[in-house]
């Protein structure tokens with residue numbers, strides 16, 4: 241037994257008896273950042289969390305009054321009252337029903353998770369909370385009423401969209417000759433953002449949460465550029481079109497706004513009536529693993545297959561919002577899909593681009609960051625080769641021999657050298673755009689013989705979003721905000737590649 245193990249077992253026996261049933265801690269991830277674990281207590285099928293810590297995490301305070309049995313939660317100047325062992329809470333004139341009551345144990349007060357994650361409490365607090373039973377993690381994110389801001393680059397024009405909750409007002413103002421600003425009084429955003437767009441029209445945009453408003457500043461590439469703002473519904477959003485130097489917005493500028501998810505029939509009509517219209521390019525988005533193949537598992541138990549699915553759904557959403565691609569997912573639920581079926585989906589649709597999403601894992605828990613892989617016969621380094629081997633391991637679950645499949649695919653790859661050559665520049669665009677948007681380190685663009693990429697007759701890349709085996713990366717992967725920014729990066733890379741190929745003329 242090692243020294244550490246001895247110390248740990250000694251510490252175990254020192255745990256107070258009152259926590260014999262509770263005692264466990266719950267991991268907390270706040271807007272993608274891992275915080276100190278929080279003491280918990282289990283009783284009657286309910287999980288309880290230390291109320292004082294909840295107060296701190298939410299940026300408020302909790303006071304408890306042992307004599308009267310009252311617990312008071314103060315948040316942004318408002319107060320909610322609980323009574324020990326009572327299934328009611330009150331805030332001003334409002335009263336809330338709890339499934340389980342607040343409790344006191346060993347001179348600590350606890351609040352039930354079922355209440356923290358209830359719609360009523362989320363609305364009152366302004367924070368969304370979700371408890372993951374599998375990973376024993378409480379995910380807390382600020383409930384935004386404005387945003388996200390998304391940027392879409394088109395030829396000579398950049399469109400920024402800002403979702404707005406009902407009841408919010410806004411102002412759009414010029415900031416000198418080189419920028420414009422949107423101000424949303426009383427708006428709340430998920431968090432501050434700063435993105436370098438650098439598409440020749442918009443150089444960057446910044447989202448800032450001020451105490452009583454949200455400010456979005458859009459910086460132009462050149463001075464004197466024109467812009468137009470319009471409000472659209474379903475979802476309610478403000479659309480700002482910024483025009484490249486010398487371009488004057490046409491009267492039809494607003495009509496081209498694509499529906500969030502264009503109906504298939506509409507697409508068919510567009511193609512039929514406009515003879516010169518280009519084919520709508522097909523992007524296949526592949527959520528790695530699924531079903532009986534969980535992929536890698538994080539230190540807190542996060543499964544790669546769950547992260548890749550939510551990330552793929554988000555990427556599909558962002559790409560569809562652009563309005564100029566047809567987007568197909570290889571899976572939309574927790575099902576097992578053989579690797580060859582994934583490439584077959586792409587090939588049957590004559591896909592133009594293929595993007596596979598994965599999470600990296602390493603025995604060394606210090607490894608962190610994202611990587612973008614393009615297909616190749618030779619791996620760029622031994623780590624890349626080992627990674628491809630582990631991602632190809634799903635073949636064994638399909639009852640196939642990886643080596644035999646490998647030989648078949650090398651022949652196939654040689655017949656489509658062009659696709660292999662095109663994958664590297666595609667990967668480079670995606671890598672650069674992700675790097676602009678997320679905080680985890682950029683480990684660069686690499687090559688390896690991923691089976692799922694080799695079988696696809698289109699430029700194909702595989703994105704290892706972050707290390708699920710690294711505590712901070714794992715927390716990021718669990719954050720909606722991180723996945724949103726990553727998806728926006730991939731989508732911007734896809735659009736940039738498509739623009740360079742002349743697909744979006």
Ligand SMILES: [Zn+2]
Pocket residue numbers: 528529535536544598599631
């Ligand atoms: Zn994977």
